[in-house]
Amino acid sequence: MKTTNTRRVWQVVGMGVLMFALVIGSSIYTNKQSTSTEPAIQETSSGTVSLTIGGFYENRRVSIASGDTVLNILQTLNTQDPKLQLSIKEYSGLGVLVEDMYEQKNGTGGNYWQYKVNGIMPQIGADSYTLKDSDSVEWFFGPSEF
Structure with a gap:
């Protein structure tokens, strides 16, 4: 009888250790998962801009990510609209x-x-102009203003 009780105590202790390990392991896995997805969420969107391309788009809302340039949004649009032919x-x-x-x-x-961005023609190429939330971008085909 003493052997049976000792065996039963060790079984209960073993089950307790196993349960503790599962709870701690699950907690660590959940924390690692949530930490790894946070940067991706922060990088996906930093706002929207309004895009006008003379004769083709009028005030089209376009999502931007941090660091996007005027050229980036055109290149993205080019993959979505085959008529653009950028x-x-x-x-x-x-x-x-x-x-x-x-x-x-x-x-x-x-x-x-x-x-133009916000009605002003920048003196840099479209690949160098970094956009901000709520900017208004207008492309037009006309005589050079330089």
Whole structure:
């Protein structure tokens, strides 16, 4: 009888240790999972901008992530809208410029693709202008303003 009681005590102790290990292990796994997803959530969206492309889009709301540039949103839109047919070219000292959109190529009739942010034409390429939440981006095809 003494052996049976000793055996039963060890079984209860063993079950207690096993339960403790499962609870602690589950807690550690849950904490690691929630920590690893936090950065992804923070990086996915930092706001929206309004995008107008003369004659094609009027005040289209576009989500942006931290660090997105004017060019980034065009490139993203290009993957979603096959009619856009975005063509870009890098120029030394100027950066990346839009060469062609919607079959309107730079130089045609003395017109060029240009952009404004919040009504102001930046003096940098679209690849260098970092967007902020609520910015308004307008692309237009017209005579060079430089």
